[in-house]
Amino acid sequence: MVPGVREKQREETRRRLYEAALEVFRRDGVQTCRIDDIARIAEVSRAAFYFHFPTKDAVLLQLAHEGEEQLLKALEALPADHTLLQLLETVAGAQGTFWKDKRELVADAYGAVLRAIATVSDAEYFQSRNRFAGQLKRLQDKGLAIRDFAPEVMAESVLSSVMIIIIGWVRTPEAPLEQHLKKAAQVFLRSLKPD
Amino acid sequence: MVPGVREKQREETRRRLYEAALEVFRRDGVQTCRIDDIARIAEVSRAAFYFHFPTKDAVLLQLAHEGEEQLLKALEALPADHTLLQLLETVAGAQGTFWKDKRELVADAYGAVLRAIATVSDAEYFQSRNRFAGQLKRLQDKGLAIRDFAPEVMAESVLSSVMIIIIGWVRTPEAPLEQHLKKAAQVFLRSLKPD
DNA sequence: ATTATCTATAGATCTATAGATAATGC
DNA sequence: ATTATCTATAGATCTATAGATAATGC
Numbered sequence: 273m274v275p276g277v278r279e280k281q282r283e284e285t286r287r288r289l290y291e292a293a294l295e296v297f298r299r300d301g302v303q304t305c306r307i308d309d310i311a312r313i314a315e316v317s318r319a320a321f322y323f324h325f326p327t328k329d330a331v332l333l334q335l336a337h338e339g340e341e342q343l344l345k346a347l348e349a350l351p352a353d354h355t356l357l358q359l360l361e362t363v364a365g366a367q368g369t370f371w372k373d374k375r376e377l378v379a380d381a382y383g384a385v386l387r388a389i390a391t392v393s394d395a396e397y398f399q400s401r402n403r404f405a406g407q408l409k410r411l412q413d414k415g416l417a418i419r420d421f422a423p424e425v426m427a428e429s430v431l432s433s434v435m436i437i438i439i440g441w442v443r444t445p446e447a448p449l450e451q452h453l454k455k456a457a458q459v460f461l462r463s464l465k466p467d
Numbered sequence: 468m469v470p471g472v473r474e475k476q477r478e479e480t481r482r483r484l485y486e487a488a489l490e491v492f493r494r495d496g497v498q499t500c501r502i503d504d505i506a507r508i509a510e511v512s513r514a515a516f517y518f519h520f521p522t523k524d525a526v527l528l529q530l531a532h533e534g535e536e537q538l539l540k541a542l543e544a545l546p547a548d549h550t551l552l553q554l555l556e557t558v559a560g561a562q563g564t565f566w567k568d569k570r571e572l573v574a575d576a577y578g579a580v581l582r583a584i585a586t587v588s589d590a591e592y593f594q595s596r597n598r599f600a601g602q603l604k605r606l607q608d609k610g611l612a613i614r615d616f617a618p619e620v621m622a623e624s625v626l627s628s629v630m631i632i633i634i635g636w637v638r639t640p641e642a643p644l645e646q647h648l649k650k651a652a653q654v655f656l657r658s659l660k661p662d
Numbered sequence: 663a664t665t666a667t668c669t670a671t672a673g674a675t676c677t678a679t680a681g682a683t684a685a686t687g688c
Numbered sequence: 689a690t691t692a693t694c695t696a697t698a699g700a701t702c703t704a705t706a707g708a709t710a711a712t713g714c
């Protein structure tokens with residue numbers, strides 16, 4: 273089904289608002305920035321912003337969601353018989369690559385994710401987490417990962433550690449993030465592989 | 468030095484605002500609640516709230532800070548020759564005990580902590596993290612913990628995983644949190660102890 | 663004719679600040 | 689006399705909603 277004129281227009285407006293929002297978030301900070309500035313840059317009324325995004329959090333969640341889509345792609349590109357280490361390095365690497373040039377937004381975006389996790393039940397929204405958890409589960413079933421935790425909890429713990437490493441790295445930007453994350457993956461491996 | 472009348476009054480007002488804020492946060496949600504309601508319950512003007520707390524985040528940071536103080540006490544009560552497992556169980560247990568009856572606030576409070584980590588350099592604000600990191604460092608020096616990461620990063624990673632477990636648990640309140648966190652401590656042990 | 667998308671705007675709420683009051687220091 | 693704490697309030701910004709416009713479906 274080909275998208276009509278109206279749908280195309282709506283998506284174009286939404287995209288303009290999204291990009292303007294990220295620009296203003298970075299420039300003025302998420303909490304202190306004015307939505308008026310976002311609307312002005314996107315060349316629509318302020319109310320149009322609310323039509324597309326109920327809150328600033330919704331913009332941050334879309335950003336996090338795009339990061340997750342990158343992660344999903346990377347997970348799908350793994351060979352069927354991947355090892356636990358390969359899986360962990362893929363997760364850490366994909367998140368690192370995505371957030372590397374978005375440091376000003378990492379903490380706010382992940383904060384929004386935590387609030388979303390606590391309140392909404394968005395099973396389908398965070399597909400990549402489920403995918404990651406699914407792959408952990410398969411490794412558990414093969415006896416290649418410990419069974420102490422539900423795979424969802426393990427996935428979320430690994431992801432939270434990855435995010436906190438990136439957020440901490442924001443303050444020491446000269447350090448090599450990729451190397452850091454690769455080492456982290458090895459540490460996760462120690463905790464998650466069976467004896 | 469005995470506190471004067473003015474100081475006593477200020478601290479009492481601040482405490483009333485703090486408690487009113489937590490009450491309203493829980494009732495209406497941090498993002499959607501009105502500061503007017505907080506001020507009304509605390510029986511001061513709305514501007515008095517801003518005098519004591521520049522933002523809602525400041526209230527959440529004080530809450531997180533109180534959690535950290537509980538953690539600090541628990542860490543100080545450990546024997547000098549504690550094991551890595553004892554240390555990890557203490558951290559997980561203390562955070563679990565503190566947040567157990569504050570589930571509605573965990574995600575917002577930890578989100579505020581992440582933003583604070585990314586922006587301010589509050590070395591002295593989060594004393595307990597430093598204390599935890601110091602104890603990890605001593606274990607590293609004794610050869611009882613791996614040396615792959617700076618102790619601050621290890622401390623933050625463990626704490627972030629603990630927090631994410633608590634935040635995830637918010638959605639399945641019937642599960643036993645303490646048991647969950649104890650198992651988590653054992654998993655951390657696997658990753659942080661030397662071979 | 664109906665509906666989705668967006669604008670204009672009224673009313674709610676926030677933030678910044680000038681000023682009041684009472685405690686403190688000299 | 690000076691200063692810390694708090695109030696009153698003006699102006700800024702947000703949020704909710706009535707209405708305009710143009711695309712869509714019949």
